[in-house]
Amino acid sequence: MSTESGPSQLSVDNILNDVYARRKTPKSQTKVDILDIDELREYQGRKRTEFESYLKRNRLDMGQWLRYAAFEQEQHDMRRARSVFERALLVNATYVPLWIHYIDAELKSRYVNHARNLLDRAITTIPRVDKLWYKYLFLEESLENWEIVRSLYNKWCSLEPERGVWVSYVEFEMRQQNWNNVRGVYEKFVLVYPEAQTWLKWVDFESTYGSIESVRNLYSLAVDSLISYDQVMDNQAEYEEGIIELVVRFAEWETTQQEYNRAKEIFHIALQKWPHSQKLIHSQSAFERNFGNSSDIERSIINKRRISYENDLKEEKQNIYKWMQYLDLIIQYYPTDTIDVFEMAVNTALPKQRITKDIQWERYIYLWIRYVTHVELESNKTDLCDTLYKRCLNDIIPHQKFTFSIIWITYSEFAIRQDDITKARKILGRAIGLCPTDDIFRYYIQLETRLREFDRVRKIYEKYLQYAPDNINTWEEFAQLENNLGDEERARSVYEIALNIDTSTIPETTQLDIIRNFIEFEVESQEYDNARNLYEAFLKKGNFSPNIWIAYATFECSAPTTEQIQELYNKNEHSNDDDDSSNEDVDFTPTELNFNRARKIYERGLKYFKEIEDNKSRYLLMEAYGEFEKVYGNDESRASLDSRKSRRVIQNRNEGGVQKEYVDYVFPEDSIPPQKANVSRMLALAQKWKKGESQ
Known part of the structure; x- marks a missing residue:
């Protein structure tokens, strides 16, 4: 294949060459040489007429106004240039380039007072334009009018401008070496911008030009002031970081002054205020390693462990095991924060699914139990403890889906410890009515038994047996209770009811256990005939x-x-009649x-x-x-x-076409043929009977 282009094929070079060939070259302007004053005046008049005509049509075109004023400046007619500038300002007095060109024109013409007056008008008309202020300040400072510069800065700062203005004011005073004035500027600066960055600038100044006492006082004033503004600032997280940075700088400065106790106390107070600040903890750790003792180092390590736990819990909010470890640390070393951490734990680790009872829910409930136990036994806040129990039972556990017996039982035990038995009964009664469980019934029965309220015990047993009729232990315990109370008829009735209830839901082994226990009861009661009847029923029921x-x-x-x-x-x-002292039964x-x-x-x-x-x-x-x-x-x-x-014998049988061996038992009596009747003896007896009838 040929690499050469055909004669009819266009290339990029051909196209570009054609474009450049057809490009129109602009006509050069005719240079006009002005030879006399008349030609100059004619030229000036013609240009002014053009400007005026255009501005009549479009008077808002500020660029045309500036070109008109520049033309008049080129003609060295400052009076006409001022007129143009003033007319333009009447059209738009907020156009900053217009003011700048006007001021520059006056300065080029060396009309300094005119420029000063213009600058004064400009900062009054549009006071939020920094460029005009800086131009004014540069002019006065170049003329060494220090008081005017200072008054301008004061006037500008009264408008609360951006930080750069204040920094510029400070640098001006430092150039003048007026240290007291610098402090005065910083006093106003920190009021307008109450942030750590501002205070640190002032601290840097005092560290260079002040005394040790003034620096220390300034640090203290800065920390107190910033903390007072803490609740009203918009971005509190960033604001707190600035305060912490200031505190760290304060402690480090005290260290440079060999005031180690002061530095240690600063870190201690700061950690009470911001216990979770990682920067503060790292700074304290570094300080303790260099200047602390063993206890201080241990405290620093504990703070690091706390931060580590908190970081882990941010990633694993549902990790109950990690929460328990974190609470161990808090309870041992930060007892004042315990309630807050417990509250955060139960709110954060709440399982999301509320349908099934799983291991996560069980661990979470034990977290609640630890919470209420600590509040009651360690903090001695019984009212709060009662509120927490109600909150857990009313708002946390979905009793229609599942419940936890242990929380009901611990709540009732709490009420008992408060000498409120009635409240404990109401708690357990509500549990039985809302979400009955075996553990709740058994605990309630044990409670009323210890209180010797046996009528209540009977009612609870009745409800329990309605809830779980297939529980053999419950029937046995109920009957044993009646027997211990000396009421054998009630105990017998319990067993009889247990045997006569609907057996469709009760396993066969449970029914047999009921009969077996009933038999034992009758034997102990020496009702042996009843026991025999039960054994007959036992045989039928047990196949x-x-x-x-x-x-x-x-x-x-x-x-x-x-x-x-x-x-x-x-x-x-x-035997009792013969010997009145003998009351023992005869074996x-x-x-x-x-x-x-x-x-x-x-x-x-x-x-x-x-x-x-x-x-x-x-x-x-x-x-x-x-x-x-x-x-x-x-x-x-x-x-x-x-x-x-x-005797045992091995026999074969056919199962699906396969011969299999099995063990069988052969009884000798099965092989004995039945005995034939003695006919002669029968005939003799018949004859004897007939003879007796005839007599």
Whole structure:
């Protein structure tokens, strides 16, 4: 491919050359040489007519006015130039370049008084234009009119101008070496701009030209004045930083004067005012490292730890563990700030989600508990403590979603410590009505029990059982309470209600535990017939479990019958008649009658399991029966039972086409064929009966 351009292709160079070739060159102005006075006057008249004509059409064009005045200056006609300037000022007296050109024109013509008068008019007409003031001051100072310069500065400063004006005034007085006047200027300066920057400038001056005492007094005055303005300043954060900078400079200056105790006290007071200032803490640490003792260094380290915790908590506001560590530090070393830090912690660390009870909520509630505990026990502010409890329960915890029993309980304990039992009951009653929990019920029951208010305890148990009917421990405790109070009928009624309530929501194991406890109660009450009836119900409810048969048999072995109980009572009454001092019950000793009743239970169980072909349960019951006979049986009964014991065999069965081995039990009595009836004996008995009928 050729790199050369074709003849019809345009390049950038061709275009630029064509543009420059066609550019129109401006016509040069004809130079007019004025040869005599008439030509000059004609020229002046023509130019003035042009200016006037243009200004008639557009009198607001200040540039044209300035060109008109400049023309008159070129003609050395200052009178006409003044006239043009004055006419322009009537049009727009606030146009600063007009004043500047007017003043410069007077100065070039060496009309100093005219320029001074113009400057005076200018600063009066537009007093907020710094350029006019500076021009006026430069003029007078160049003429060495020091008093006029000073009066101008005073007049200008009365308008409260920007900081640069005050600095300029100070520099002027310093050039004049009027140190008292410099102090006077600074006194007004700090009133107009009450900021640390202003005071530091004054301090720098005093450090050079003043005495040690004057510098110290000035630092003290600066700090006191700035703190008094602290609440009314707009940007308080920046303002406080300036005050802290001043305080640090004050302490450092005292250090240079070897006044270490003064410097230490300054840091101490400042940290009480601004305990979170990192600059102040770092400065104090540096001071303590150089001039402090071990306790001062330790305090400095503690301040650093506090700042570190605060910085971490700004990033991790929900970190309860970090808040707890921070509170440990505050309580130990800054006890006056404890309440404020606790308040900040509970407000900042409040979990955002209010739907589920999670670990964050639990930690947060323990933070509240620590707060109220500290207020009550350490600060002794019971009114505040009560307010905090109400705030936590009313505004913080969403009881419709979840609650915390511990906060209700601690609140009620607080009321008890204040000797207000009624209030404690109201708190717990509200908790039960609003958000009942097991812990609240149990604590309320324990409280009323200690107060011996058993009627209240019964009502609380009733509500508790309505709330949690499947809690076996509650039924047992209620019945045990009635039993301890000597009311067996109430205790029995509690057990009966527990057995007759809707069992659809109660687990089967719980129902069995209720029956088992009921049986124990009846045995302790020596109502053995009731216990036997309960064992029958226990068997049905427990699906005739071998363990229940064993327990039933063990009960019959040790429980007296009705006749035996009557004999024991009669024997006891007879022994009491013979010996009035004997009031002890006669111990019951099981007899063969009780052993036989136990054997019947075993036999019933074995028969039941044989009928349903549950060989494993039958085997277990047979083993327990054997243990019973070892203890209470004789040789004949043991031998009879041994002949009936099973043996273990391994058998196979088909499960889904797969042969699997399992353990089975074979009982000898199952293999004995049933005995045939003796027909001859039956016939003989029949004949005997018939003979008796005929006689």
